[in-house]
Amino acid sequence: MKIFRMLGRDIRDAFHSVVRNFSLSLASITCIIITLFIVSISIMLSAIVNNFANNVKKDMTILAFLDVDVEEERIKEIKTEIEKLGNIASISFDSKEKIAKQIIEESPTFKDILSGYTDEDNPLQNTYLVKVKNVEKIGETAKKIEGILNVESVQYGAGMVEQLLDVFETIRVVSLFVVGALIIVTIFLISNTIKITIFSRRKEIEIMRLVGASNINIKIPFLFEGVFLGLFGSILPVLATIYGYTYLYNRLGGFISIKTIELIKPSPFIYYVALLLIGIAIIVGSLGSYKAVKKHLKI
């Protein structure tokens, strides 16, 4: 096939060019490596934190404490009222007697304190444990529950998770900016590398034009060169991602048995990340070479 023979020639030329201008190519490649490392680390961190947050959220429960003197009848009514609010996954009830029993089992000190009360007048509160369907709206739902008559107060594991996610959101935005800036720098570096190649091959380009090479014939080797630079730069980050994460997973997996901080399984996660890195490398490489070709190869 004609087109494949031509592509073969173009790829060979692009490859030679990268090897020839190695010092300049090296700068571009280094920049890509750094960029991709940051991208890889941000993605993995973000995935790990999201996974963690989801696990925590899944277990999140609203505790609705009822007034101490609330009647048996009313307790049942409150349950139906909560159910009517929507976004409710399940409701369970801890009576003050049950809570007292639990406390007594856990701590002998409380046993002494609580033994002074009878079941009827113990100062603990009857409690509904409510799980919601949509964790994002847990705050809203908690507020509604609090509005119900005879619900004294509510509590849910708000603070910690939200704070963690907030901090992480900031980190994500910052790393997004850093990656953006690095990508721009990389595009400039690649474009410069290719500019040099274009200048060093002026004569060849002139002759190509004379003997009837089409614009595409002339431009394609330079576009390939950018893609090559990108691909070279992606080798290390891709390997580091695949092996680094697998190592981390195997290493930590042994120690961490708590479900909430469980890591994401390496496969297929790392392969998606690797594909993404290669994709970014190719796009950045072609953008850089496209910029150089557009500016310095006006035909």
Add this chain to the structure above:
Amino acid sequence: MELIEINNVTKRFKTGTIALNDVSLKIAKGEFVFIIGHTGCGKSTLVKIIYREEKPTSGEVFVGGVNVAKIRNRKVYKIRRKMGVVFQDFKLLEKLTVYENVAFALEIFGLKSNEIHTKVLKALELVGLKGKAKNYPDQLSGGEKQRVAIARAIVNGPKLLICDEPTGNLDEETSMEIMDVLKDVNALGTTIIMVTHDTIIVEKMKKRVIELEEGKIKKDYAKGKYKRENI
């Protein structure tokens, strides 16, 4: 049949220089035409307009029936593939052998390597350089370099060969050898337009001669009519 028809072509550069001023001429298929004139009279500009390196400011330039003045830049390669161009400075790639320099164009077109092989050897044979296919340009004399350039220009069998001072860097004897090669190429049916300062050669060759002066055609000598002025 005319291969080239130029009608009322004017070329004014951005600097204001008028390099060609209302030039009209016709060149038939198979002709051998010299273009002469003092330096700066517009010879190179005239041929550049034919191989569409420059666009005329006004006028028409038909090459093989196509008005190349109207061709868009990115389509220029299509007409370049139908003509060959040779220069005073050879324009060979130093890192490629003679064979590779000639094969260069065909590789770009994506020909099969056995096709390329046949064509390149044929072209090298025509210019008398078959024995030096593996040499690099710096292992060749000026005349031999120019033969390589001619081989590259004709390897694809073009209808038209344009030479802008092909003997400008060569001594008289070598120049005549190059002229012999061009004669052979012309004998195979390729139309040749050659720009030159060398009026001795022009007189010897007894071909049609177009003399330019300040961007206009001063005189169009028919075959064998040109005589050098006695100074």
